[in-house]
Amino acid sequence: MKKFAIAAATIGTFFLSVSAVLAEEISIIVSQPPAVKITDIGKLIGAAFGVILIFAALAAFIYLIWGGFQWITSGGDKAAVETAQHRIQAAILGLFIIFATWAIFLIVEQFFGVSILRGIKLPTPF
Numbered sequence: 001m002k003k004f005a006i007a008a009a010t011i012g013t014f015f016l017s018v019s020a021v022l023a024e025e026i027s028i029i030v031s032q033p034p035a036v037k038i039t040d041i042g043k044l045i046g047a048a049f050g051v052i053l054i055f056a057a058l059a060a061f062i063y064l065i066w067g068g069f070q071w072i073t074s075g076g077d078k079a080a081v082e083t084a085q086h087r088i089q090a091a092i093l094g095l096f097i098i099f100a101t102w103a104i105f106l107i108v109e110q111f112f113g114v115s116i117l118r119g120i121k122l123p124t125p126f
Contacts, residue, residue: 042114043115046115049105053098053101053102053105056094056098057095057098057099059094060091060094060095060098061091061095063087063090063091063094064088064091064092064095066087066091067084067085067086067087067088067090067091068084068088070083070084070087071084071085071088
């Protein structure tokens with residue numbers, strides 16, 4: 001009963017001490033984005049390949065970090081170290097395959113004069 005009385009007093013004090021908030025009303029207008037119409041299936045496929053390559057590279061990098069963390073936290077356990085080494089090797093092989101695919105796309109773009117990756121460039125520091 002004592003806990004109930006303390007809770008009721010606390011809630012009552014809270015509601016009595018609340019004051020009105022006078023805020024200015026702001027209307028936010030969000031314009032509708034332009035309608036996306038797919039007119040060229042080649043551009044769609046090229047954009048899909050570019051997005052897939054970017055997500056695959058991010059996934060391989062995360063897998064590489066996961067293997068490194070697993071190696072650091074293995075605590076000298078031979079089986080855990082071996083598992084971490086295999087994970088790191090798989091991540092490095094995956095990164096190699098991704099960048100080889102990127103290079104093949106660039107060669108095909110130059111040789112056939114098509115735009116597969118739609119001008120997606122590798123990030124540069126400058």
